[in-house]
Amino acid sequence: MQELLEKIIKDCQPYTEEGRLANYIPELAKANKNALGICVMSDEGRTFCVGDYAVGFTMQSVVKPLILLLALLDKGVEQVCSLVGVEATGKPFDAFNYSDQALTGAHINPMVNTGAIALCTLINGATYEEKFERLLSLAKRMTGNPNLSLDTSVYLSEKATGHKNRALAYMLKAYGMIHEEVEDVVDLYFRACSIKVDCKDLANIARILADQGVDRKTGERIIEAEYTRYINAIMTTSGMYDGSGEFAFNVGIPAKSGVGGGIMAVVPRRMGIGIYAPALDKKGNSVAGRKALELLSKQLGLSIF
């Protein structure tokens, strides 16, 4: 496995040149465009790491499955599904051209910004500070990393420039889908997106999602199996933005990407994978990361189809 990963890193390195760093959050544009790291945690409990696997980066949209998960844990599937739907929207992740008819929960997906922002309001907590602490705490348990923390400069950069997310939140409020102060809600969302992780952290979350919620190392059940199926399903249909269909077609693994350059990929019952390569394609997915997963899937027959 280690050898295979080394070869994949080498083969995929040229693809880091093809994409572009996210520039709409100024701080993200400072990343090393050529970075590429992979971490694989297999079901036998072994961990393989190559390349820039130890470089830290912010979760960005990779946190969306955790927001959905915590909303499910806190409020149950019924309440979550009455607020947001699970259909692919056929639109980019930050689209706001929803027609009035589409602005019902049924058309708002937890894997696009509007849906994730709406779900932030379902997280339990007396204050937004507490809501964030609970989300961070879930992230710590899922990554197995008790030192997880906020990247303050990215957080402040997002807070200063995230007007499109404010527009989406006000739209939700105008339609009665959220009721809180918009600035509180988007602040939680900006903080969630700015949690700093590395490839091992993502691989560990993915490993638990692959093992139906159980941490095989300890035997502890962290979340119920039912919820991992929900998360893996929605990552398959919508996790790679409007490139999800092609990713299912070519790679065939539930995965979630973020504009920070991370991809978290779940091979049900077999392994968890964390990837970092910050140069993105036009849809916001890591170019080299996507390629690495394609090679890995083909070499090891990981497709769920």
Added chain:
Amino acid sequence: MQELLEKIIKDCQPYTEEGRLANYIPELAKANKNALGICVMSDEGRTFCVGDYAVGFTMQSVVKPLILLLALLDKGVEQVCSLVGVEATGKPFDAFNYSDQALTGAHINPMVNTGAIALCTLINGATYEEKFERLLSLAKRMTGNPNLSLDTSVYLSEKATGHKNRALAYMLKAYGMIHEEVEDVVDLYFRACSIKVDCKDLANIARILADQGVDRKTGERIIEAEYTRYINAIMTTSGMYDGSGEFAFNVGIPAKSGVGGGIMAVVPRRMGIGIYAPALDKKGNSVAGRKALELLSKQLGLSIF
């Protein structure tokens, strides 16, 4: 298994009352709304049938995976993917409100009418008669049913009323995506939709897609494994129209429905399922069929996630 299926039929029977028969093709409105049949073919080669499994019905959109498959076999994945994309469109199956920007192959999915009609032109054959014979022949091989034939009255009914499909085809022609005579192309499409099958036929196709292209009874490879992964992936992301996300979430099995009331469901490496229940929900999926698959998936742990 037989007992389980009997119980599921009983539990799902009431759901046949909830939907409505497709009425935009007049002939389809003549079906028995309360019909419900299931056929399961397991990987050990056993077949289980319950309810109205022997009733014949037309494939309608269930033929779309076969059109895609034949186009892939005839022209290869590159040419197919240069004509159509594989992203969920976020729209109903017969939508034509494509903006000019969206009218590139990348936004046209083989599981919605526009994409399937476009793919009809990629099927080999000197004449449209021959193209249809080749498609029917593939269907015969996949169903294992040499007697498969056209339901002429449904075909004529579709031909007489299918103006929306003609509109879609002229739109494709206006944008240079197809070049043939529109009436020839839609005639092939109408005939393909009117192939008459029963639950066993669908289960047999699904079984071969589940077994990566090999007919386990004979050991014969019918199609390459790679193509079955493509088909299963796109059925997962787009097979149940704009209800695909919810179906992945709740059921977790690659499947394709048709407005004739059929659903073909593929459990990779485990089984093929054919269902018939013609009362449809608003998105065009069989209500009782969807419910039966949900129960079956939960009882037997069939979710791929």
Added chain:
Amino acid sequence: MQELLEKIIKDCQPYTEEGRLANYIPELAKANKNALGICVMSDEGRTFCVGDYAVGFTMQSVVKPLILLLALLDKGVEQVCSLVGVEATGKPFDAFNYSDQALTGAHINPMVNTGAIALCTLINGATYEEKFERLLSLAKRMTGNPNLSLDTSVYLSEKATGHKNRALAYMLKAYGMIHEEVEDVVDLYFRACSIKVDCKDLANIARILADQGVDRKTGERIIEAEYTRYINAIMTTSGMYDGSGEFAFNVGIPAKSGVGGGIMAVVPRRMGIGIYAPALDKKGNSVAGRKALELLSKQLGLSIF
């Protein structure tokens, strides 16, 4: 004329029952649904008033032509037209389902909320307080009413509930079309909408727009003729929201309506008309007001076509 107006009031009274009071700004729902008033100022300098012409109401969208006018006076036609376009959008006045391609100035009309909000940033003034004072001052000159003031309770009601306008403003900011603090910009817009007028005030503005910018009573030129043509043209193509086409067809007079129930109508070279009737049709236009203008136009041959 007085008699004719009395008859029209009588004939149109029943139409006040057909519409509904605007309810999305809570304060507006408190109006008297059956109110109906008309004021006509003819080119010979005579004024005719009937019905509830003296009832005060807030301008709401009727202020949009004044915002456009002040932006034109302050920055000139070139700068205004580089920020906003003048095409009908084919959408309701508060639509936000702009596609990315449409979010260029060319698709944002000064008579819909997005365009009017954008134009607020072009009004001269060191502070937003000063910008508002300058707008109010223009309104005073155009109405000839030095006592014009804000309806504070409507203003506060809009400020408390106007989240859709905040969403639109953040969208403009996200696309780099405005750069100011969103809350400042929408506050100016809410105040502008809350200027309290009566039928005579509107008729007086309309009279000056009809007389190509000259106040015939005093002979004073208040604005340049060129600008009145711009305002009258855009009111004709977009002044009655997505009912502008039908209004041109049936009535044929440049006019602007507001959800407060007012309509300001300009008969070039002939007269200015102010109407108040707060029950609205589905598009946000005063039902009885629209009907009264239709009758008036037909009786007096006022159509510009």
Added chain:
Amino acid sequence: MQELLEKIIKDCQPYTEEGRLANYIPELAKANKNALGICVMSDEGRTFCVGDYAVGFTMQSVVKPLILLLALLDKGVEQVCSLVGVEATGKPFDAFNYSDQALTGAHINPMVNTGAIALCTLINGATYEEKFERLLSLAKRMTGNPNLSLDTSVYLSEKATGHKNRALAYMLKAYGMIHEEVEDVVDLYFRACSIKVDCKDLANIARILADQGVDRKTGERIIEAEYTRYINAIMTTSGMYDGSGEFAFNVGIPAKSGVGGGIMAVVPRRMGIGIYAPALDKKGNSVAGRKALELLSKQLGLSIF
């Protein structure tokens, strides 16, 4: 006047270089790109012609007001308005991205292709041959030109390539808005578009529309005044495609353009204008023609606003 027109021709000649000939109808691409002709018929019955005023060209969309007029004459305003609406669509003339909600008559405008095609079915006539003869006959009366005829090569070129119009017509049929054979309906539309005229012909139609339906030379009433107001109103709001708002803003005259390069402009109560200059802007309007009308309007104060 003659001198003024000569000067305008000279000033506008350079603009013929800026546009492009329509190329989607192959035959239209053969026109002389630099041609520019103007004909003005004033209310005192005088005619002024300059430049390429005698060059023949096909009406294309300039025929749409005549189709609307004949439908109004044949079926009355109520039946026409129950099939099509009069709002600007905010879309290009050949758009088909109507959402299902928008596919009601209220959103289909007689000045865009969909609406004009729908109106073709309202023209009286036992056969489509007869319908066309009646339309041609109206055109002869309005132009005062008994020799008006079809440009057969343009007609055949449109018939061979007009697949987008076929798509629109099948869409109308799928939604039950038309019931005839699509090929018959679009054939009538293609023929209507291919009627060959020159600047004098257009000016004569415009003159009658300007004089409220009366031919001042003969004193004969050709159509009722009410209908000329309808036509002039809808040309103002939608006659220059999605450039109508800007045209009203800058020129202020009811007008209809066609991709053949013609513009027919109506100055109510004052004059009729016909222009020919086949190089088009991106919206399908004659570049030099638009400029010439702007200069003429400003020089002579023709704006209706």
